[in-house]
Amino acid sequence: MTARIAIVVPRCHERLVGGAEALAWQYAQLLSESHAVEVLTSSASDYMRWDNDLPVGDEQREGITIRRFRVERGRTPYFHSLHQIMLDRFARTAPASGCQRYGWPEALEEEFIRAQGPNCPELCTHLARHADDYAAIFFLPYLYPITLDGIRAVGHRRWAIVPALHDEPPAYLKTFAHLARRAPRILWNTIAEQRLGARIWGVDGGNVVAMTVATELEVPARETQPYLLYCGRIDVSKGCGELLEGFDAYKAAHPESPLQLVLTGHDVLGVGKRPDVRYLGFVEEQRKFALMAGAVAFVQPSPYESLSIVLLEAMAQRTPVIVNGQCEVLVDHVNESGSGVVYRGSEQLVRAIEQVEALDAGQRDVSGAKARDYVLAGYSRAQIRKRLDAEVAALAQY
DSSP states (O other): OOOEEEEEOSOOOTTOOSHHHHHHHHHHHHHTTTSEEEEEEESOOOTTTOOOOSOSEEEEETTEEEEEEOOSBOOOHHHHHHHHHHHHHHHHSOGGGGGGSSOOOHHHHHHHHHHTSOBOHHHHHHHHHHGGGOSEEEEOOSSSHHHHHHHHHOOSSOEEEOOOOOSSGGGGOHHHHHHHHTOSEEEESOHHHHHHHHHHHOOOOOEEOOOOOOOOOOOOOOOSSOEEEEESOBOGGGTHHHHHHHHHHHHHHOTTOOOEEEEESOBSSOOOSBTTEEEOOSOOHHHHHHHHHHOSEEEEOOSOOSSOHHHHHHHHTTOOEEEETTOHHHHHHHHHHTOOEEEOSHHHHHHHHHHHHTOOHHHHHHHHHHHHHHHHHHOOHHHHHHHHHHHHHHHTTO
């Protein structure tokens, strides 16, 4: 008998291509091969305000039911004021204090969580009324009120959380630690993320499930000049400010170098026109993979990642990678694959660029083979599907 599965995620739309949204949709696709899957989500596509810009109601996509619920409270300047208070407090307190870092009362923590949006009370009402209809319910990521309130609306234990946890200030709120500790199942993306959960939340359980990554080799792009590549949201929170500073420092040290920096994705930062920086906007998947395959190196400057899909995609294309050493997940990918370069700060980024430029053809081949083998060994479709099925079977026992 076909089981009915729900996946709860703040946003779901075909133009949302990264992060938790991509993870949720891939899980929906994999589980829909043998189950009836519903994605429960908001009617918003933009996390900056959570405006209701998508139709409320049901949509069918690839055999999966998407149920969108109206956002009753989005994100306003009030949230940014609370967020700044959090950042200031975070900067003044020692990391050793763990999830006790803020000392905020529970009411203030929950006010922060709800102020960031999206708040969808009708989605929670749906879960309260229909939770028993689902054999398993997956909530992701940990950060939003749609997860906190949705879990509280469920009257059984057949649910799991997929945290997509980063080492970021909101993760230290006690509310999230309490949520994780009472979760029947936790699905981690990497061992490094699992270690982070143990350190911040005091959670020892859960299994690494991860997600599958596109691995078909693409013909390298033929660009007029050699280039570094970054794909994703172009934002300060993603380390792109430091990336641009580091690239400027590299060009100042090597004024005759023809190397360019190529960026694709949503430009939140406002790159504008800069010497030797090309912003391509959104590109098709095949074009993205071709750019990865043809790059001198793919740079992942983000300090906050629980997996980094684009990094693994670039590694599958045999491309040298340069990663921010502030992110433990990225460092693990480099160390475990035996390929890539880690940097910390703009000065080391300059040296990392110099290091990958100095690789000869043989060295690039060896590094590329290690990177690709690492992705093929851990992120195949069959492997992820098997892990997901095991989680559904385990939840059925609750």
